[in-house]
Every structure is written in C-alpha cells, then in structure tokens.
Amino acid sequence: MFNKTHTKYIQSLHHKKFRDENGVFIAEGTKVVLELLDSREFVCLQLFAVNDWLNNNENALKKYSGIEVLEIKDFELLKISMLTTPKNVLAVFKKKTASTIKSIKKKITLLLDTIQDPGNLGTIIRTADWFGIENIVCSPACADMYNPKVVQSTMGSLARVNIFYTDLEEWLQKNNTVKRYAAALNGKNINSLKEIDEAIIVIGNEGKGISDDVMKLVDEKITIPKKGEAESLNAAVATGIILAVIS
Structure with missing residues (x-):
C-alpha cells in the first residue's frame, strides 16, 4: 500500500544527489514509461499508477516481471509528480551502467x-x-x-x-x-x-x-x-x- 515513505522517497528523486545515491531515476506518463519498459535498457523497480491506468494497461504490464506495482489516488500522484498535471503513472527505473563510446568513425x-x-x-x-x-x-x-x-x-x-x-x-x-x-x-x-x-x-x-x-x-x-x-x-x-x- 502506498504510504508516506513512498512519498518521501519519490520526492527525494527529484534531486540529483539522491538519484545518484540510489542509482535510480523517475519517469512519468504512459508513452515515456511504456517506451522505457519496452526498450529493456532500463530495469523498472516500482510503478505507481491510478486505477484506470492499471486497468487499461493490465496486459502490457504482464510482459514485465519483478516490478512492484502500487495503485495510488490522484491526490497521492500529485504529491510525487514533477508535472503540474500528473499523467496517471510514475515509474522508478534503475540507471544504466555509465556509457562509453566504442567508435565515432562513419557517424x-x-x-x-x-x-x-x-x-x-x-x-x-x-x-x-x-x-x-x-x-x-x-x-x-x-x-x-x-x-x-x-x-x-x-x-x-x-x-x-x-x-x-x-x-x-x-x-x-x-x-x-x-x-x-x-x-x-x-x-x-x-x-x-x-x-x-x-x-x-x-x-x-x-x-x-x-x-x-x-x-x-x-x-x-x-x-x-x-x-x-x-x-x-x-x-x-x-x-x-x-x-x-x-x-
């Protein structure tokens, strides 16, 4: 169940210091969240969404395992969102390992x-x-x-x-x-x-x-x-x- 601990944790991830300490970041909105999930480039740890979103995307979420999914109310989403108008879903993803560039030839x-x-x-x-x-x-x-x-x-x-x-x-x-x-x-x-x-x-x-x-x-x-x-x-x-x- 969504609680104050979740709220404080997500709010802390609005700041780089805590994203770096935890090795995670947040993404919001159906398009961004589902594209990051589909890419398999980032591991999703937690997903917070309102009831309607969870019902509409139930089949899509079945493709992914290991995600903690929590249903939240609109007012709870408003507390953790960076957006003026929250977009029904917010997810916490693990950062990728620091990138390197193998070659820049012919690019x-x-x-x-x-x-x-x-x-x-x-x-x-x-x-x-x-x-x-x-x-x-x-x-x-x-x-x-x-x-x-x-x-x-x-x-x-x-x-x-x-x-x-x-x-x-x-x-x-x-x-x-x-x-x-x-x-x-x-x-x-x-x-x-x-x-x-x-x-x-x-x-x-x-x-x-x-x-x-x-x-x-x-x-x-x-x-x-x-x-x-x-x-x-x-x-x-x-x-x-x-x-x-x-x-």
Whole structure:
C-alpha cells in the first residue's frame, strides 16, 4: 500500500544527489514509461499508477516481471509528480551502467558544451534519436540526463541514444581523426555541408556558447544563415536545423 515513505522517497528523486545515491531515476506518463519498459535498457523497480491506468494497461504490464506495482489516488500522484498535471503513472527505473563510446568513425556525433537547461537537453536527445544519432558526448556541467524534465522531454528516446559525460577537451584531443565542427555565429554556411556521414558537431551553452578551450580544438565553425533580427537560436532548435541540413 502506498504510504508516506513512498512519498518521501519519490520526492527525494527529484534531486540529483539522491538519484545518484540510489542509482535510480523517475519517469512519468504512459508513452515515456511504456517506451522505457519496452526498450529493456532500463530495469523498472516500482510503478505507481491510478486505477484506470492499471486497468487499461493490465496486459502490457504482464510482459514485465519483478516490478512492484502500487495503485495510488490522484491526490497521492500529485504529491510525487514533477508535472503540474500528473499523467496517471510514475515509474522508478534503475540507471544504466555509465556509457562509453566504442567508435565515432562513419557517424555523426554530438558534443554538448554545458547545456544546462533540462528541457533543451531532453529535446536534443529526442532530436538526435529522430536523425539516427547514436552518441552524445556531454561536458560534466551539462544537465543530468536523468533529471525528470530531461527524461520527460526525451519521450522515450533516452533508451535509444548513448549519452556519455566526460571532459570535452580531453575527449576531443583523443578523437582527433574525425573533423570537428562548432556551431557559431560567424562560421561557414551550413548549407555547404550537406550529406556529411562523419563529423563531431559541437553545440555550446545557451548563453555563453562554446567555451574558448573547446573552440580551440575544433576544425571549423559553422553557422545557420540568419534572415531576421533575432540575436541567436535556442540550442536545441539549432541542433535540429544542423542535423536536418547535414543528414
């Protein structure tokens, strides 16, 4: 039976410190939860859902074993949800073992320099999944891939994209055989880069852009041509445009 201990535990997982300590994260909503379950990439430990959701998804849940399933009331779900309007189901999943990247040859790899907004990171992960990008390399200062807002924004793509946190300068120095492009305001028009099948694309921080230390290690700056008066593009939007052009 759902109780105060469950409430405190789930609420603690809204914070990175406790997600790291417990090695778990939370996901909400039918699409996200069922996609993560179907992927088999993450082990589900607990699932909390309202009665109607459990009845409607009874057959789907039979495919998975070892999950503690608890029925909860709407007001109880509201207490543990990160969403303004809870989506009937919340699940606790084990984190994956820390990722590594085996090869970046003949692939497009995204490298994110301090993307701090969870919504932006989640959208970039989902966009990468759309374009078949296998790997995203993140600086340690990027948002946590298991932040509930990131998980929610990915809409299940978290299970299909390999996300790796490391020191970007060190990683770029080790992976210097693949050409490195930096998204910037004063670079080569991206329309000249169509149908690239191998590259590292560097996307910078929402406000400060790419750090000087990382920029020193890129081979070429690229720019999305501007027609209006906006000062800059959202990092996730820029990523989507670049991938659409070069794919």
